[in-house]
Amino acid sequence: LKEIKKVFGNIPNKPKSPKLPVKERQTMPKILLKKKKTDQSHLILGFRSYDIFYPGNPALALLSVVLGAGMSSRLFQRLREELGVCYYVRSGNDAYTDHGYFEIAAGLANDRLAEVIPAVLNECKKLKDELVPHDELEKAKEYIIGNTKLNLESSDAIAMFYGSQEILKHKVNIPEEKFKKIRAVSAVDLRNLARKIFKQETLNLAMIGPSNDKKKLEKLLKI
Template structure:
C-alpha cells in the first residue's frame, strides 16, 4: 500500500504483521512483544549495531510496537534513503537469528519494562480493567505478558512463533511520502526475497479482520491495592467494533463528552468541582470487540465523589444527549485532529496499514469528513442511550482505605 504525498522530501514505511497479543496461546503470553524486541538484535548480514547505525547515520526514525491485533515495524527517512530502510526492514522481518544469547538478554529488558508499567497507575488500572472485562479471552491478557509468562518463554517457543506467524500473507507494507508505487514494489520484492520468503507465488493476503457484532464483556467491580498516592479508576461498558458504521458518531460523542478541556467531563469534574487533575472518556475498538468508558485519577478522599459525578454525567448524556454546541465542538475536534494528523507521513502510513488489516476499503479524507459532518444530535443521543446503559465494568486501583 502506498500513497504519494506531494511537497514532502520524506517517506514513512511500516511493515504491519497481522499478529498480536490476542493471537497467543496462554502459554505464549507476551511472545509477540518479545519477538518485536528480538527482531532488532541481528540477522546473518547485520548486527544489532548495524541495524541501529544504518538509520541513525541518515537521521532516520526507527521503531516498532506491538498491539493486541498486529505488530508494526516502522521507519521514517529522507526519500533518497527509502531503499536502505526497506532493505533493513526486509532483512529483520525475514532473516532474524533469534539467538539464545539475545533471548536471555532481552528477557531481562522486557521484565524491566513490565516492572516500569507496574509502577504506572494508569497502566495498572487499564490492565486490570481489560483482565476483568474480557476475562477468559486473549484480549484480557497484557500485551507485554506477565513476569511469570516472560520468564517461562523459551527460545524455541519464540522462534517457532516467528517462523509460523511471520509469513508473507500476514504482512502488509505501507509507505507514504515522496514515493512512486512501482518503485516501492520493486524495493520490497528485493528486500523480502531472502530465505525464499516470497517463494509461494500462489500466496494471497490474509483477509481483513472483520466481525458483525462485538464480543460480550463481563460486568462487575474489581479492585486491587497498590501504594499509590491516588485512586485510579476505569468505568466502562461494551462498545463498538472497528468496522461498526456508528464509529463516526462515537468519535463525536467521545470528543464532546470527555475528549478535551472543553468537554463535559473535564468541565464538571476538574474545572467546576476540582475533584481530579486527569479525567477523560475513551472508545477502544478491536475487530470483534470494543469498550467505551471513563478513566479518572483522584485523591483517595475524593474517589467516591468522583465516581458519583462520572455516573451522573453518563446518566445525563443518556437522558438528554449533547447540546448543539457540544456536537459542533466534538465534530470540529474530530475533523481537525484527522486533517492535522494527515499532514504527517507517518500518520498517513499508519492509516494505510490499519485499513488494509481491518477495513473493506480505504475511505478518502473527504469521505471521512462527510461522514463526520452527517452525524446528528439524534445519532449521538441514540448511541449514548444504547452504550452508556449497558452493564458496567469498574476497575479501581489505589492505597488501602
C-alpha cells in the first residue's frame, strides 16, 4: 500500500465517468465493413451472450473450446483440414459486468467468403441440433482444466485470477471450484446454450478486406 500511495497518490480523486449503457435490443443481423486493399480478408462473426455473473459461463467456455480452440476443434478441422479455406480460425467468449459476446474470428483468401461464412454458421447450427459426443466433451473439459493449471504457474497470473474476481464480482472462487463447475456441464447444457446464443437476429459480422458488397454478405448470414 505504501508503494501504491507513492506512485498514485497525486492522482486527483474524481468521480468516474458514467458508462454508456449497452444496447441489448437487436432484431436482425448487422454488418460492419472496412474496405481495404489486403491480400486476405479478416472477419469476426459475433453473437450476443451473457455477462460475468451468468451461471452458464462454464458451458459457454466449453462451447468455445469445442467450436474453435486448438487444432482438434470443429472449426479448425472443417475449415483448415477439410476445406483448406482459412489461414486461421478461432472462437471465444468475452464476458463483462453488463454484457458479453461470443465471437468466431477467421482469416481467409478474399475469394473464399462464400464458402467460409456458411461453413462456420453450419458448425454453429450443428451444436444447436446435435449433442456433443461424450469423448469430445470430456476432452474439452480437460483442455480448459489443463490450460488453467498451466496459466496459474506464474505469480502475476495468480494475481490476475484472484484479483479480477474480487474487483469485478466481489467474490472469489479457487481453481478447484471452477473445475468442479466445468466437469458438471452436460452435452444437453451445451445444446441448450447453443440454441440461446446462435440466433439469426443476434448475428453480427465485422470484416476488413477488399469486399464491400453488403447485400451479398447479408445473403450468407443464415443460421
